[in-house]
Structures are given as structure tokens and as C-alpha cells.
Amino acid sequence: MKCGAKCFIVQAEINGKVQAIPVNARTSIQARKVVCLEYSDRLKIIGVKVNKDTQ
Secondary structure, eight states: OOTTOEEEEEEEEETTEEEEEEEEESSHHHHHHHHHHHHGGGEEEEEEEEOGGGO
16 A cells, blocks of 8 residues: 555446445546456446445
């Protein structure tokens, strides 16, 4: 985990199913990039939020 990282919840539609994926990243943009690299073309991102429970 990098310095200044937070836990983000990325809501995405993967293969027709809506999922909430937890991601550790510094910014919401970086969280989107991590999810895009993992799921590539099967992904449509709906939204990104900071997980308030882990802070």
C-alpha cells in the first residue's frame, strides 16, 4: 500500500452484472485505472466512492 492511499469502492458492470470492487489507490482516477487494467474490455464503470468505513 502506497503512502496516502485510501480504499475506494468502484461500482462497475462486468459481463452484465453490477459489482462493487474495493481498490486501494491514492486517487479515484488511479482506482479506475487499476480496475480497467484487471477487467479490460468487459467493463463499464458506473461510479467511484471513497470507503468511509476504513478511515
